[in-house]
Amino acid sequence: MTKFEKELSSLPVSKITNYGDYWNKAQLLTVFKDWQPQQALPVVPDFIGKLINTFGAPEDGKHINYSASYLEIQKELDWIDNHQKTWLTALLIGFRVEKPQLFYLKAKELLVVGDYDHVEDLWLDCNKNFTPKKQDAHKFTQQEIDSMQTGSYELVPVEDGE
Incomplete structure (x- = not known):
């Protein structure tokens, strides 16, 4: 017996009211025999989420100006080709964008020059400058890290809530 059937069987017996008949449990079980809980929305990369959002209804009947480079379009097509079920589900019922x-x-090596007396760690900020305070450090995606010459740095994952 499924969870749905267990929950349904615990309901009170059907009654007749001035609004008409309630379905009895046997009728409901027949109708909902193939019922499945709502599936979670598929998770898609950010670039696919942006692509799907371009298919939305344009404001004031204007056409959406979707401009992408050949490499971006190829990346989107490759992803769609490799994730067809996820792509169609995202188009039909919605999606969530994956959080990178x-x-x-x-x-890795601590070299302090200047006014920092008690520095234990140095972090990289968005301008590629050193900062002794973690809260001032920039949060980089793996793609950003791969695109720059980082030198000798340790990757420290950002925890939820930071």
Whole structure:
């Protein structure tokens, strides 16, 4: 017996009211025999979420100006080709955009020059400058890290809530 059937069987017996008949449990079980809980929305990468959002109803009847480079279009087509079921489900029922893992970059070797008396770690900020305070450090995606010459840094994953 499924969870749905157990919950349904615990309901009170059907009654007749001035609004008409309630269905009895046997009728409900027949109608809902193939019922499945609502599935979670598929998770898609950010670039696919942006692509799907371009299919939305344009405001004031204007056409959406979707411009992408050949490489971006190829990346989208490759993803769609490899994830057809997820793509169609996202188009039909909706989607969630995956949250990329973020990292702090911490200097592996500590070299302090200047006014920092008690510095234990140095972190990289968005301007690629050192900062002794983790809260001032930039949160980088793996893609950003791969696109720059980071040198000798330790990847420190960003925890939820940071």
